[in-house]
Amino acid sequence: xxxxxxxxxxxxxxxxxxxxxxxxxxxxxxxxxxxxxxxxxxxxxxxxxxxxxxxxxxxxxxxxxxxxxxxxxxxxxxxxxxxxxxxxxxxxxxxxxxxxxxxxxxxxxxxxxxxxxxxxxxxxxxxxxxxxxxxxxxxxxxxxxxxxxxxxxxxxxxxxxxxxxxxxxxxxxxxxxxxxxxxxxxxxxxxxxxxxxxxxxxxxxxxxxxxxxxxxxxxxxxxxxxxxxxxxxxxxxxxxxxxxxxxxxxxxxxxxxxxxxxxxxxxxxxxxxxxxxxxxxxxxxxxxxxxxxxxxxxxxxxxxxxxxxxxxxxxxxxxxxxxxxxxxxxxxxxxxxxxxxxxxxxxxxxxxxxxxxxxxxxxxxxxxxxxxxxxxxxxxxxxxxxxxxxxxxxxxxxxxxxxxxxxxxxxx
Amino acid sequence: xxxxxxxxxxxxxxxxxxxxxxxxxxxxxxxxxxxxxxxxxxxxxxxxxxxxxxxxxxxxxxxxxxxxxxxxxxxxxxxxxxxxxxxxxxxxxxxxxxxxxxxxxxxxxxxxxxxxxxxxxxxxxxxxxxxxxxxxxxxxxxxxxxxxxxxxxxxxxxxxxxxxxxxxxxxxxxxxxxxxxxxxxxxxxxxxxxxxxxxxxxxxxxxxxxxxxxxxxxxxxxxxxxxxxxxxxxxxxxxxxxxxxxxxxxxxxxxxxxxxxxxxxxxxxxxxxxxxxxxxxxxxxxxxxxxxxxxxxxxxxxxxxxxxxxxxxxxxxxxxxxxxxxxxxxxxxxxxxxxxxxxxxxxxxxxxxxxxxxxxxxxxxxxxxxxxxxxxxxxxxxxxxxxxxxxxxxxxxxxxxxxxxxxxxxxx
Numbered sequence: 001x002x003x004x005x006x007x008x009x010x011x012x013x014x015x016x017x018x019x020x021x022x023x024x025x026x027x028x029x030x031x032x033x034x035x036x037x038x039x040x041x042x043x044x045x046x047x048x049x050x051x052x053x054x055x056x057x058x059x060x061x062x063x064x065x066x067x068x069x070x071x072x073x074x075x076x077x078x079x080x081x082x083x084x085x086x087x088x089x090x091x092x093x094x095x096x097x098x099x100x101x102x103x104x105x106x107x108x109x110x111x112x113x114x115x116x117x118x119x120x121x122x123x124x125x126x127x128x129x130x131x132x133x134x135x136x137x138x139x140x141x142x143x144x145x146x147x148x149x150x151x152x153x154x155x156x157x158x159x160x161x162x163x164x165x166x167x168x169x170x171x172x173x174x175x176x177x178x179x180x181x182x183x184x185x186x187x188x189x190x191x192x193x194x195x196x197x198x199x200x201x202x203x204x205x206x207x208x209x210x211x212x213x214x215x216x217x218x219x220x221x222x223x224x225x226x227x228x229x230x231x232x233x234x235x236x237x238x239x240x241x242x243x244x245x246x247x248x249x250x251x252x253x254x255x256x257x258x259x260x261x262x263x264x265x266x267x268x269x270x271x272x273x274x275x276x277x278x279x280x281x282x283x284x285x286x287x288x289x290x291x292x293x294x295x296x297x298x299x300x301x302x303x304x305x306x307x308x309x310x311x312x313x314x315x316x317x318x319x320x321x322x323x324x325x326x327x328x329x330x331x332x333x334x335x336x337x338x339x340x341x342x343x344x345x346x347x348x349x350x351x352x353x354x355x356x357x358x359x360x361x362x363x364x365x366x367x368x369x370x371x372x373x374x375x376x377x378x379x380x381x382x383x384x385x386x387x388x389x390x391x392x393x394x395x396x397x398x399x400x401x402x403x404x405x406x407x408x409x410x411x412x
Numbered sequence: 413x414x415x416x417x418x419x420x421x422x423x424x425x426x427x428x429x430x431x432x433x434x435x436x437x438x439x440x441x442x443x444x445x446x447x448x449x450x451x452x453x454x455x456x457x458x459x460x461x462x463x464x465x466x467x468x469x470x471x472x473x474x475x476x477x478x479x480x481x482x483x484x485x486x487x488x489x490x491x492x493x494x495x496x497x498x499x500x501x502x503x504x505x506x507x508x509x510x511x512x513x514x515x516x517x518x519x520x521x522x523x524x525x526x527x528x529x530x531x532x533x534x535x536x537x538x539x540x541x542x543x544x545x546x547x548x549x550x551x552x553x554x555x556x557x558x559x560x561x562x563x564x565x566x567x568x569x570x571x572x573x574x575x576x577x578x579x580x581x582x583x584x585x586x587x588x589x590x591x592x593x594x595x596x597x598x599x600x601x602x603x604x605x606x607x608x609x610x611x612x613x614x615x616x617x618x619x620x621x622x623x624x625x626x627x628x629x630x631x632x633x634x635x636x637x638x639x640x641x642x643x644x645x646x647x648x649x650x651x652x653x654x655x656x657x658x659x660x661x662x663x664x665x666x667x668x669x670x671x672x673x674x675x676x677x678x679x680x681x682x683x684x685x686x687x688x689x690x691x692x693x694x695x696x697x698x699x700x701x702x703x704x705x706x707x708x709x710x711x712x713x714x715x716x717x718x719x720x721x722x723x724x725x726x727x728x729x730x731x732x733x734x735x736x737x738x739x740x741x742x743x744x745x746x747x748x749x750x751x752x753x754x755x756x757x758x759x760x761x762x763x764x765x766x767x768x769x770x771x772x773x774x775x776x777x778x779x780x781x782x783x784x785x786x787x788x789x790x791x792x793x794x795x796x797x798x799x800x801x802x803x804x805x806x807x808x809x810x811x812x813x814x815x816x817x818x819x820x821x822x823x824x
Contacts, residue, residue, distance in 0.1 A: 022454045025455050051547060053524070087767065129738065131727075132728075133466075135465055136725075156782055181730045185770060187728040188728070315541065315542050316544075317568070318567075319597060322597060329745060329792075333746075335746040351747065355522065356598050382766045386799070412465040412466060412468075
């Protein structure tokens with residue numbers, strides 16, 4: 001198809017989405033979710049990395065595949081199921097690869113993420129945040145009607161009753177986990193009477209909810225750099241999960257699923273023996289924050305290697321010892337430390353605003369020229385991925401495939 | 413059109429973009445830019461704000477319109493042309509409104525932004541970052557071929573020669589500004605021999621470049637809270653621009669355009685008399701960072717009112733004095749201070765990760781319930797907007813129109 005013809009077709013299709021004819025809100029909302037690309041784009045000719053428009057999110061395919069294989073092996077060895085968190089990669093292509101390697105399913109942070117993943121053919125989905133308002137409960141009930149494998153966490157009796165009502169109306173059932181707060185203080189309940197009351201209410205009043213077990217996600221422990229400190233804090237956090245399981249089991253209910261943990265807890269899970277499902281996300285790509293924690297094997301966490309970078313271009317040199325690159329807050333998450341350059345020493349990145357990074361030169365290990373392309377290691381992979389529309393998948397210095405970040409922005 | 417029929421059409425169109433048939437890279441890159449929606453979406457029925465899926469980016473239309481009118485009046489009164497920076501709003505609907513109120517054109521930070529804006533029918537565009545690599549220079553030359561009003565900044569002889577060659581090949585001309593660094597240290601050159609040499613080179617060797625004037629953007633001064641400190645630092649910064657103009661004029665060239673400044677400098681521009689074009693962006697929406705600077709009229713900057721908020725839902729209450737809302741790093745820019753609640757006192761937002769905010773309750777001015785919707789003032793509007801796909805345009809508590817954030821992610 002010629003370029004012009006292609007563009008005409010796309011614009012014609014576009015006019016439908018942005019039609020001047022008024023649409024119902026739900027119709028529009030569904031249409032924009034359904035319009036997201038989910039399949040890989042294959043390029044007719046491989047493009048050298050040095051020719052890409054920047055900033056570009058690069059995925060080193062060999063490293064990425066090694067990371068997936070390594071975690072699949074961990075799951076096999078420990079007997080702990082792997083349910084990768086798709087909020088990190090936001091990409092059905094990657095979710096399918098994880099499932100092909102034996103993952104038990106995926107996690108989604110929000111309902112709109114789950115809707116796109118389900119459209120992409122993924123059924124075993126756990127939504128890890130509570131859903132509480134009418135609109136979201138309606139959407140999750142619709143999802144449940146079509147997908148018997150869907151699981152959602154709950155942590156509040158009011159939301160549970162709304163969910164039950166919406167499911168009853170649709171004659172649908174939904175599997176649930178009760179969310180336990182292991183000290184993160186974000187969502188979940190304590191392992192006390194509130195937990196027991198919630199469970200009994202579900203058992204008594206909610207025939208459309210199927211209690212499956214508990215979620216206990218200790219995100220506050222994952223990035224503690226010191227190995228022993230991380231281990232002991234995590235152990236204390238998971239004790240809350242163990243206590244919750246006891247409360248549930250003492251009341252005569254069985255806990256089929258204990259879900260939680262992440263990339264930073266793989267060295268402890270098997271010993272602790274509390275979780276039977278790991279929600280790790282970052283292991284697939286890695287980032288500076290995770291790389292810099294101590295592991296079982298040494299001062300940095302090298303079980304997985306950094307596969308994700310942002311390619312940038314050197315666009316200016318305002319001073320002799322300063323250069324400027326074309327990526328700032330809009331291409332690199334800024335909630336953590338600044339990014340670092342890959343394979344070059346003596347370059348220090350400072351935030352230069354929305355679109356720029358200012359780079360101090362401290363005796364750099366290679367010469368630099370205007371127009372040079374450089375790779376940045378990302379500080380925090382999840383919110384960095386969310387700033388981009390596609391992965392440029394790199395093998396041997398060339399890109400021949402692009403993977404859409406289909407659930408970018410799906411936080412609803 | 414029925415919902416099903418609509419979805420089928422959209423999915424059919426989508427299959428073209430994500431075709432399994434291999435595409436040339438440029439063809440794909442153009443297709444994905446061309447597929448971005450640019451027109452407003454009109455809803456058949458107004459939706460109450462309290463019914464929206466969250467997080468949702470809300471734009472208070474009355475405040476927004478007042479902000480646009482106020483700045484248009486400023487431009488009229490001072491005689492300084494207004495060229496709003498579209499990197500802030502990323503929305504052709506808004507750019508058209510600014511132009512309708514008398515703006516001289518718009519700014520774009522990057523070439524891909526300019527490509528989408530030009531497709532949306534906007535011709536008077538200034539690209540405010542240097543373009544240096546072959547691919548970007550090719551693209552900007554193609555834009556110039558179709559658009560005689562395009563202006564691009566330059567700051568380096570090598571990039572200028574590449575640009576000249578690409579334009580010559582297409583028999584196109586391009587207007588340029590030389591970018592002067594007023595002490596921000598990001599892009600631009602100093603007002604010395606380098607400036608003169610660059611100018612003479614353009615005059616002598618670049619028949620396809622038309623020198624129009626200078627850009628001198630002092631972004632490092634815009635958010636200084638103390639009025640006098642901001643004024644004096646800005647005055648020193650603009651002195652560099654004045655010096656540059658002298659260098660150029662002494663060499664016998666005329667400076668038609670002096671572009672720079674922003675929302676934080678409107679109180680000084682007329683007095684200083686150096687710029688004849690203001691690149692302000694944030695004034696249209698405002699954010700906490702700008703609201704908290706001192707102005708001519710008082711301790712906060714109330715020339716413009718905050719029109720942009722992020723609507724969130726209260727989804728959990730893990731502890732008696734803590735609640736959790738459903739928006740974190742993926743819906744609110746985190747490069748500045750945390751967000752603040754609108755119209756409610758006694759709620760303090762703390763980052764709770766990618767998808768959550770943890771809210772400490774300090775004797776709140778209203779009672780809160782699970783499922784409540786609350787509005788957050790954004791810390792920094794530009795990178796917050798870049799996290800969303802649409803504005804929900806609010807009038808009297810209802811939304812009847814959505815405006816696409818068409819250049820979201822267009823940092824290339």
